[in-house]
Amino acid sequence: MSDQRVKLDYDLLIIGGGINGTGIARDAAGRGLKVALAEMNDLGEGTSSASTKLFHGGLRYLEYFNFKLVRHALKERETLLQAMPHISWPMRFILPLNTEMRFENTTPASRLINFIFPWMKGRRPAWMIRFGLFLYDHLGGRKFLAGTTSLILNDSPEGAPLQEKYKKAYEYSDCWVDDSRLVVINARDAKIRGADIFVRTKVTAATQTKSHWKVTLQNLRENTTQVFSTKMLINAAGPWVSNVLADTLLKHSGTQIRLVRGSHLVIKKLYDHQKSYVFQGNDGRIIFAIPYETDFTLIGTTDVEHENSNLIPECSTEEQDYLISFANSYFKKAITKADIVWTYSGVRPLYDDGASSATSASRDYVLKIDTIEGAPILNVYGGKITTYRCLAEDVLKAITPFFPNMPNHWTAGVALPGGDFGINDVPCQITNLLSVYSFLSQRWATRLIKAYGTDAFNILANAISKDDLGQDFGATLTEKEVRWLMGYEFARSAEDILWRRSKLGLWMTENQVQNLEDFISQKQKEFSI
Numbered sequence: 407m408s409d410q411r412v413k414l415d416y417d418l419l420i421i422g423g424g425i426n427g428t429g430i431a432r433d434a435a436g437r438g439l440k441v442a443l444a445e446m447n448d449l450g451e452g453t454s455s456a457s458t459k460l461f462h463g464g465l466r467y468l469e470y471f472n473f474k475l476v477r478h479a480l481k482e483r484e485t486l487l488q489a490m491p492h493i494s495w496p497m498r499f500i501l502p503l504n505t506e507m508r509f510e511n512t513t514p515a516s517r518l519i520n521f522i523f524p525w526m527k528g529r530r531p532a533w534m535i536r537f538g539l540f541l542y543d544h545l546g547g548r549k550f551l552a553g554t555t556s557l558i559l560n561d562s563p564e565g566a567p568l569q570e571k572y573k574k575a576y577e578y579s580d581c582w583v584d585d586s587r588l589v590v591i592n593a594r595d596a597k598i599r600g601a602d603i604f605v606r607t608k609v610t611a612a613t614q615t616k617s618h619w620k621v622t623l624q625n626l627r628e629n630t631t632q633v634f635s636t637k638m639l640i641n642a643a644g645p646w647v648s649n650v651l652a653d654t655l656l657k658h659s660g661t662q663i664r665l666v667r668g669s670h671l672v673i674k675k676l677y678d679h680q681k682s683y684v685f686q687g688n689d690g691r692i693i694f695a696i697p698y699e700t701d702f703t704l705i706g707t708t709d710v711e712h713e714n715s716n717l718i719p720e721c722s723t724e725e726q727d728y729l730i731s732f733a734n735s736y737f738k739k740a741i742t743k744a745d746i747v748w749t750y751s752g753v754r755p756l757y758d759d760g761a762s763s764a765t766s767a768s769r770d771y772v773l774k775i776d777t778i779e780g781a782p783i784l785n786v787y788g789g790k791i792t793t794y795r796c797l798a799e800d801v802l803k804a805i806t807p808f809f810p811n812m813p814n815h816w817t818a819g820v821a822l823p824g825g826d827f828g829i830n831d832v833p834c835q836i837t838n839l840l841s842v843y844s845f846l847s848q849r850w851a852t853r854l855i856k857a858y859g860t861d862a863f864n865i866l867a868n869a870i871s872k873d874d875l876g877q878d879f880g881a882t883l884t885e886k887e888v889r890w891l892m893g894y895e896f897a898r899s900a901e902d903i904l905w906r907r908s909k910l911g912l913w914m915t916e917n918q919v920q921n922l923e924d925f926i927s928q929k930q931k932e933f934s935i
């Protein structure tokens with residue numbers, strides 16, 4: 407694709423294997439560009455495995471009159487659902503009305519309401535929520551997702567886990583997505599389309615000439631370095647975007663990034679139905695309670711300023727107390743710290759739009775190209791999981807002047823690996839898998855289809871009995887699956903497999919984890935690093 411006289415290794419070299427980096431790699435490779443992506447840790451190990459895992463418009467951004475972002479994200483939900491019906495599915499959200507609630511709310515919507523109806527001060531009235539949900543239903547158009555309904559909580563299964571003072575609720579639609587698998591299957595598809603994906607490989611230096619970049623990649627496992635030339639650099643380093651600019655590229659940009667930590671609690675399942683809850687707090691924020699990995703409930707999130715990107719984000723005691731007391735103001739059965747099975751935290755790399763609070767900072771993305779001192783670089787600021795595909799399209803549009811012969815956008819409507827079936831066909835895929843591999847349990851088959859979709863058949867291949875799947879690591883993880891993950895999904899450690907390619911770590915014992923780690927270190931050499 408590149409037309410310069412010097413033969414370059416790549417057209418694009420992408421720094422960062424989160425959802426934005428891998429989404430850009432897939433889109434660009436599909437258009438015939440020669441692409442490399444370097445991720446210093448595991449794919450998705452940064453923010454992209456630590457989200458609330460929703461494809462959503464962001465109901466609360468309506469209070470900030472951020473209609474463009476909400477509309478964009480709402481429209482995108484169904485496009486994404488169709489491309490990955492295995493790892494993403496529609497979800498209903500119950501929003502209980504809380505008539506007692508009063509809070510100091512400074513959003514543009516509440517300021518307007520306080521101006522028109524001064525006696526409403528400190529309230530988010532039911533009609534305002536219903537109006538917001540009306541906009542939410544109609545702003546982005548819906549083909550598959552159900553619209554908003556009202557719900558009487560007394561005597562309904564949805565009301566059963568809640569305190570009796572909550573009488574009425576609204577129910578609306580958004581979608582669930584397995585965020586870390588989304589990153590990995592984008593990387594896998596990028597590779598299928600010709601991209602080179604380097605994991606555990608840090609971009610440590612880059613020098614700019616008039617026509618290209620010379621980029622140093624350090625393999626952190628083997629402590630080896632390689633230098634590649636590329637026509638263009640894409641800095642998709644998420645929370646590290648400014649560090650890469652300042653420390654690696656020795657460039658200074660005027661753009662600021664705001665680091666906002668969000669944490670989640672995973673606790674034993676609090677209720678039996680498959681719907682999620684949205685709770686309003688008396689600080690004006692909301693939190694979600696979501697059915698998680700069959701046996702658990704996910705509760706989150708928080709908004710806390712995070713000092714610097716090199717500080718590993720962890721759920722602080724204050725955040726745990728905050729989430730527990732927030733949830734306890736809605737659920738009948740009080741949660742305690744003893745119920746916490748696991749916590750995780752991530753850092754939102756938000757574009758700094760000068761907002762006063764972490765909660766109100768914009769979730770939209772900003773792309774900035776710099777060509778001042780020679781070969782181009784594009785820096786990505788902000789973004790959401792939900793908008794990753796559009797972000798990638800916008801990146802490719804922005805760099806078209808450097809690759810004028812590049813084909814047009816293509817990713818909308820093209821299935822990701824394993825997602826080549828209809829959005830309502832998961833049960834049918836599970837039945838098919840069980841009919842071919844009758845030794846699987848229903849739960850096991852469901853897990854495989856919801857992780858790999860039609861690739862589950864490629865993983866199990868010609869197995870006739872469980873013995874054909876090799877070593878059993880526990881929790882239905884077998885050697886066949888581990889080999890697939892190492893060979894096709896860039897997994898290099900037990901943690902990659904147990905906490906990102908799957909969440910089987912929730913059920914595994916220490917011994918089982920050690921056995922898996924031993925197996926992986928023995929087999930490491932069989933797989934390209």
Ligand SMILES: Cc1cc2nc3c(=O)[nH]c(=O)nc-3n(C[C@H](O)[C@H](O)[C@H](O)COP(=O)(O)OP(=O)(O)OC[C@H]3O[C@@H](n4cnc5c(N)ncnc54)[C@H](O)[C@@H]3O)c2cc1C
Nearest residue numbers: 422424425426446452453454458460609644668790791792
């Ligand atoms: C708590 C929380 C909840 C969220 N919930 C949602 C949600 O429900 N829905 C939604 O749409 N969005 C959500 N988001 C937002 C979304 O998760 C992020 O916007 C998105 O994951 C950012 O992706 P990224 O690729 O930009 O960054 P990252 O995923 O952090 O990827 C950047 C990568 O760059 C790598 N890197 C950095 N420096 C180098 C280097 N020198 N060399 C090589 N690699 C490098 C890092 O290791 C990292 O893996 C949430 C975010 C948080 C924190």
